[in-house]
Amino acid sequence: MNTNQDILLGEWPALKGQVKLRWGKLTDGDLQRFNGKTAELAHVLQQKYGYGKVQAEMEINQWVSKHDTAPAKNSGNNHVGESTNR
Secondary structure (H helix, E strand, O other): OHHHHHHHHHHHHHHHHHHHHHOOOOOHHHHHHHOOOHHHHHHHHHHHHOOOHHHHHHHHHHHHHHOOOHHHHHHOOOOOOOOOOO
């Protein structure tokens, strides 16, 4: 998960709201606690959703691979709940 960890850490401010939309059981405290670190996100997904380690990692990998972070990076105006793909 190193590549995805780099993506999440590098784009965390833009992706944080999207992560919360994808995994609605996550709290603001959860998001602050793992601050873009995929290992922490996987741990929280295991706790909140009952995923095994492999399933949590697969969920994160699939989610990251579906998100093109370039639009959010360029605009900087996206709000939680707004799609970056228009």
